[in-house]
Amino acid sequence: AVFVLREVFDLAYDEIAGAVDKSPAAVRQIAHRARAHVAARRPRGVVSPAEARGVLEAFQRAVETGDLQRLLDILAPDVVLVGDGGGVVQAALAPVVGAGSVADVLGRFAAASLQPAQVNGHPALIRRLNGEIDTVMAVRIDDGLITGLYAVRNPEKLSRMERETTVSR
Template identity: 50%
Template sequence: MTEDDPFVAHRSLLFTVAYEMLGSAADAEDVLQESWLRWAAVDRAGVRDPRSYLVRTVTRQALNRLRTLTRSREDYVGEWLPEPLLTSPDVADDVELAESVSIAMLTVLETLGPVERAVFVLREVFDVPYAEIAEAVGKSAAAVRQIARRARDHVAARQPRVRVSRSEQQAVLERFLAALRTGEIQELMAVMAPDVVMVADGGGLASAARVPLRGAELVATLLSRVDRSASRTTAVWLNGAPAARIDTDGRPATVSLVVADGRVTRIYASANPRKLTRLDEPVALAR
């Protein structure tokens, strides 16, 4: 591939489409590889709009992969969370992109069916015309409009309703990390909403609660047990938002927060080592 090849020029966009559909960077990379092989075999003279053509190709491949993953995730040990990605702070400058790749949003997208998810991502995030989406998912444009409306309503009913500024998110994260470093239950409870929910993903490979934990006292009690003598906690940017990385005896874990009214309302903790391989180099996301 050369630098002027459309696949190279749009790679960040194509990766973002695949990642938002799959919630897994590893699977997104596989989809890009499959899509590249198809692109390499295409007569480019017949492709009038390479960007749209490539988005449709990636969507089809991601749909095929998603149908397989949906079945395998039913047997997943404990709670399944999207794979967190280290991103640069400038991803947050595009508020809609940052929201669409947040752990909270990707978790909501997991509750959609494969076609619904593809339609939602292409329409709501990337503003792809209905006719092009219809071609990508094998439906009529009228059917795609109906699917888009259902998916939009489904997501709206489940996603966090409060959008906070970057500065507020960072301030709450700093308070949360300060309390986490002390391990004091009361300090932890003070930074969390009374009805906070914590979802942890260990995938059966790392210690993690297998069901969501609810309530500030319960969550704070669990977090107070983190071995501070063996842990190092640092603020990082994950999926376009301020978050935390916790290294314990060389084993990483990540924590992403949902914030409302100056307190943490939801905590997503990822400890599955297979999902924590992209924490050292920022991933380029685009739309």
């Protein structure tokens, strides 16, 4: 969680310390060790489109049906869920870590209709309420399991989802 908050969201060590209930010095050390750990690991393999589609479909079915065991089977033990409500709508205030904890959060999506999508080139699921986009959940897949989820609920960011931008070289 410290690594994600520092490296991805560029939060200050003091802010992270408050969020994870540690001292700023401890947070700096945790971040340093996490960076070293990440640097020492072999690069992850590229997930084929077919594998990504299969994992996303299994994840979608598990969430929509509320099948906790199927959900736990597709989540990596150390999966991390990061929420973004933009301070406007309810979202996780701190990263949720671990398959059991993430499954509990995702249980709130049971019976919701989810639509598979590609968001910024990554597999994602879109949840709509009353025809409007409520949540976009980008999914990171490694070794056939979901290792990361980024659930955007911030209305300002979601307002851009209806527009598709074509990138040309």
